[in-house]
Amino acid sequence: TIIQETVDFGSPHDDLVDNIWLPEEKLPGFRKFMEDFYERCFKLELEILAALARALGIDENQMVALHNKAENEFRILHYPEIPASELADSTATRIAEHTDFGSITMLFQDSVGGLQVEDQQNPGVFRGIESADETEIILNIGDSMQRLTNDTFRAATHRVTYPPSVKVGDSDAVIPERYSIAYFVKPNRTASLFPFKEFITPSTPCRYDDVNAWDFQNLRISRLFK
Numbered sequence: 001t002i003i004q005e006t007v008d009f010g011s012p013h014d015d016l017v018d019n020i021w022l023p024e025e026k027l028p029g030f031r032k033f034m035e036d037f038y039e040r041c042f043k044l045e046l047e048i049l050a051a052l053a054r055a056l057g058i059d060e061n062q063m064v065a066l067h068n069k070a071e072n073e074f075r076i077l078h079y080p081e082i083p084a085s086e087l088a089d090s091t092a093t094r095i096a097e098h099t100d101f102g103s104i105t106m107l108f109q110d111s112v113g114g115l116q117v118e119d120q121q122n123p124g125v126f127r128g129i130e131s132a133d134e135t136e137i138i139l140n141i142g143d144s145m146q147r148l149t150n151d152t153f154r155a156a157t158h159r160v161t162y163p164p165s166v167k168v169g170d171s172d173a174v175i176p177e178r179y180s181i182a183y184f185v186k187p188n189r190t191a192s193l194f195p196f197k198e199f200i201t202p203s204t205p206c207r208y209d210d211v212n213a214w215d216f217q218n219l220r221i222s223r224l225f226k
Contacts, residue, residue: 003086003142004095005078009034009044011070016189034074041106041183042070048104048139049185056149058198066148066191067103072184079178084166087175099155100142102186107138109180113163117156128164144187144216147208150199189214201208 009019012035021031046064053060085092097118109131111117115138116126129138140156166173187193194210211219 003079003082005080007076009038009074009076011038011072016070016071020197038070038074038183041074042072045104045106045183045185046071048106052104052153056152056198058196058209062196066187067185070186071189072186075182075184076178077178077182079160079180081177082160082175084173084175087162093159095160095189097157097159099157100140100184101144101220102142102184103145103148104142104185105140106185107140107180108134108182109138110134110138110178112164112176112178113177114160114178115158115180116161117158120154120156128161129158130164142185143220144193144213147193147216148187148196150195150204150207152158152199152204186217187213 010017011177012019024031045067049063049067050060053063079223083170107115111131113128113130115129117129117140119125119127131138140158141153143155145153146155160178163178166175189212192210193208193209193213193216195206200206
């Protein structure tokens, strides 16, 4: 059974990896739409990061400067329809519990539901996150932001499982297909993820060593797939 299908894109100006596109005649307008949407998300990303910096009481220019190269990933996801029995043992999910590598994730999802985020005040308890409208953006904190803020902001552990419309244990039910778009905001590859000085105090000593964003991402990937 196919649990999830994804396609990833990067910035059209990223020299590290080239995007692969269908021929224009196969899907007219798709490339331009996606590249335009990427740029719109990047502009919004910088506004959100500046707002987070102001809320944290740190220099917003410093926060933005760590993310100004748009070295991000943009993922479109499709979860095919599956029998509810595929998840009946309560351990299987459409995507397992995880945190994202980057600073923040901007998530767009349809109305099917199934996204759950762990309650940080009650570890092990997951809360359903539904969107009232497809234009809503769900904002998740990622591992890089957790490091930069020395655990002041903690990465959101999340998963995708039963949507609200399907009763857990109803083995005859069918879980409908689901679509979502994730824009993974990442620091520039050469950016240091050493915590900002404002978050290192005698009562909150530094919890992280100095590593750049590229090495940190590769370390996380190697641990996932070892």
